[in-house]
Amino acid sequence: MPGRVVGRSWVDAVRASGGDAFVRWHVPASAVREVRTGGTDHGAWWAVVVGPMSYWDTGALLVDGDPAAVAAVAGSLRAATGAPDLTVPAAAAALAGGAVGLGLEPGRTFGWAWRHTTRPLPAAPWEERVAWDPPVDDVARLLDEASPHAFVRPGSPWVRRWAGLRGDDGTLLACGAVTEHAPGVPHLAAIATHPAARGRGLGGALTAGMTRSLLGRHAAVSLALWASNDAARRTYARIGFADGHDYVGGPPAG
Incomplete structure (x- = not known):
């Protein structure tokens, strides 16, 4: 299996992610199932398997880190964990070649952005x-x-x-x-x-x-928007929600 399991708690997830804001302020402790870390020739990555959370009712595998490293391992990591959905940075999805490269079903991936302010x-x-x-x-x-x-x-x-x-x-x-x-x-x-x-x-x-x-x-306060909503993106950036993550997610092919 890719990487190594380093914990199964929210605290483990925060540590593995280097204190990532999305993990700290959006992932509930009750949802964390497994935390993994690893690396490739391109750099390091971390991953958190989460169960259902609020109106995400299927659970997901959240993978972040160096985009090239994430692109290299995301598909095999999703298969190893059995997570029903995969979420990776948009930059990693682009390097992997989109849905097909990530092992996701074409036409069912979606881009979205998470923003926060303190x-x-x-x-x-x-x-x-x-x-x-x-x-x-x-x-x-x-x-x-x-x-x-x-x-x-x-x-x-x-x-x-x-x-x-x-x-x-x-x-x-x-x-x-x-x-x-x-x-x-x-x-x-x-x-x-x-x-x-x-x-x-x-x-x-x-x-x-x-x-x-x-x-x-x-x-902190957070919000999310579809990647295609340029008007909302400009509005939130203008009023101060400029920091955050841009993600691509979706279910596995087949």
Whole structure:
């Protein structure tokens, strides 16, 4: 089997990853199943097998380190651990030649990005209109218009709280949910802006307001976005969510 098993706890995962922010602030301790490390001629890698966590219901193998090293071992490592999904840095996926090189099923891989901040974001116009706990019926109507395929919706068991931003006439124009993967670390999700109100900075204002409030009680706040969502990427970078990881994930071929 590639690499060596160095532990089976969250503490082992943090140590093996060199204190990686994603492991510390997104992977719950209860989800860690196995931790491995290894190396190739290209450098070192580490891997964490995680079980189901929040709305990831299948578990995954998270592999990171030197991109060339990850590209060289990811496919065989996934097979050795039997993880149903594989997640690697986008740079490693590119070096491996994409889904086929990683042993994943073409057409079912997906790119996404994880971002976090530990510092309050610069104040944004409209931020003073951000308020907690809008009626869930208003949130549901907005998501139907703005993001009908959102993973997180009112009634989702992992939602801790909703926030919203209203226009002059009281209409809910933007919404977002606070979820949680690692205990005590808020993860923002289902951030959406009504189609008629886009381009005015409302999504950024909502994100900034939620984050400012949450950092008063928590060490970090995180969020995720699809790799193809360039508008969201620019917004989050502009308001301070510039650090993080870009990943590619998916199920094995066959």
